[in-house]
Amino acid sequence: MRIIFYGNHNKSAPWIAALQAALPGAEIEAWHPGAAPADHAVLWGPPQQLFDEQPRLRGVFNMGAGVDAFLHLKLPPQAVLVRLEDAGMATQMAEYVCQAVIRHFRDIDFYEREMEQGRWSFRKPLARSDFPVGVMGLGVLGSRVAQAVAHFDFPVAGWSRSRHEIEGVRCHWGADQLDEFLAATRILVCLLPLTPQTENILSRATLSKLRPGGYLVNVARGAHVVDEDLVALLDEGHLAGATLDVFRTEPLPQGHPFWNHPKIVMTPHASARTLREETVAQIARKIVAFERGEAIGGIVDTGRGY
Numbered sequence: 001m002r003i004i005f006y007g008n009h010n011k012s013a014p015w016i017a018a019l020q021a022a023l024p025g026a027e028i029e030a031w032h033p034g035a036a037p038a039d040h041a042v043l044w045g046p047p048q049q050l051f052d053e054q055p056r057l058r059g060v061f062n063m064g065a066g067v068d069a070f071l072h073l074k075l076p077p078q079a080v081l082v083r084l085e086d087a088g089m090a091t092q093m094a095e096y097v098c099q100a101v102i103r104h105f106r107d108i109d110f111y112e113r114e115m116e117q118g119r120w121s122f123r124k125p126l127a128r129s130d131f132p133v134g135v136m137g138l139g140v141l142g143s144r145v146a147q148a149v150a151h152f153d154f155p156v157a158g159w160s161r162s163r164h165e166i167e168g169v170r171c172h173w174g175a176d177q178l179d180e181f182l183a184a185t186r187i188l189v190c191l192l193p194l195t196p197q198t199e200n201i202l203s204r205a206t207l208s209k210l211r212p213g214g215y216l217v218n219v220a221r222g223a224h225v226v227d228e229d230l231v232a233l234l235d236e237g238h239l240a241g242a243t244l245d246v247f248r249t250e251p252l253p254q255g256h257p258f259w260n261h262p263k264i265v266m267t268p269h270a271s272a273r274t275l276r277e278e279t280v281a282q283i284a285r286k287i288v289a290f291e292r293g294e295a296i297g298g299i300v301d302t303g304r305g306y
């Protein structure tokens with residue numbers, strides 16, 4: 001079995017070594033133009049040329065959970081596209097979102113500013129019941145996040161395409177229930193995949209339906225957000241703030257209005273990092289199962305877009 005690796009960076013060697021250790025019988029090399037035909041590809045951010053030159057690929061294993069970058073590429077028709085499922089990202093996402101929700105609810109920004117100024121002052125405690133959290137996307141990451149937030153006793157709702165039942169989470173589904181979900185939400189968390197249906201979903205039309213003093217936590221993809229609408233709603237005061245980990249263009253271009261906006265907290269796409277050990281173990285397990293003809297999880301429905 002031949003496997004090609006493409007990491008879109010110059011740190012391929014430790015990944016290939018880890019894959020080789022997990023699949024000792026396989027012949028694994030970094031992809032380069034003209035590489036011999038392979039059975040599987042383990043990739044992040046591949047160019048179209050790779051697929052054009054690898055018509056025999058049967059498995060295409062993405063080293064990430066989101067596959068939006070693949071929706072614009074043409075894969076060999078027989079190849080299945082497989083995404084990462086959790087692989088250590090769900091706990092990281094739960095940590096990140098809980099800290100953003102709690103940081104906002106507990107007014108930590110205010111206290112940090114006051115302490116920096118040498119002031120010892122207090123704000124009135126707020127009622128958790130006034131900060132209902134709504135999670136868009138109840139998949140591998142969203143369901144874990146919704147449950148983690150619910151453990152802090154916030155009222156939690158979720159919204160997905162199909163019906164879900166999650167303990168402690170009021171579940172909504174489908175376009176018909178979106179408005180009801182938004183109207184009941186104050187802190188909105190986005191964990192949707194980026195598809196033609198979800199691009200620009202966080203716009204004035206949707207964000208203005210949140211409860212007054214709404215707050216956005218976007219940890220999915222930058223293109224879910226209409227940037228100008230978000231800035232306008234923050235400036236108008238309908239939204240109290242936003243925590244953004246992902247951006248339409250990454251790195252975020254200098255001069256973008258998000259930089260230095262007083263109501264925006266940002267991180268550089270760092271909410272859930274790809275962990276080498278977990279990622280390699282999961283992909284190696286799936287390749288072995290695939291070769292045996294067994295069913296594997298995480299096969300992308302490219303028609304649906306996730």
Ligand SMILES: NC(=O)c1ccc[n+]([C@@H]2O[C@H](COP(=O)([O-])OP(=O)(O)OC[C@H]3O[C@@H](n4cnc5c(N)ncnc54)[C@H](OP(=O)(O)O)[C@@H]3O)[C@@H](O)[C@H]2O)c1
Nearest residue numbers: 065066137138139140141142160161162193197219220272
């Ligand atoms: N910032 C980061 O570092 C980072 C890291 C990893 C992932 N991500 C992002 O997180 C996303 C989610 O990952 P995941 O593993 O949780 O994905 P997943 O398991 O595929 O879950 C996707 C969820 O979104 C729902 N959904 C999809 N299209 C919808 C639509 N049109 N309307 C309503 N709901 C819709 C799905 O509904 P159903 O359950 O009904 O199918 C599902 O609940 C990824 O696609 C990626 O963009 C970001």
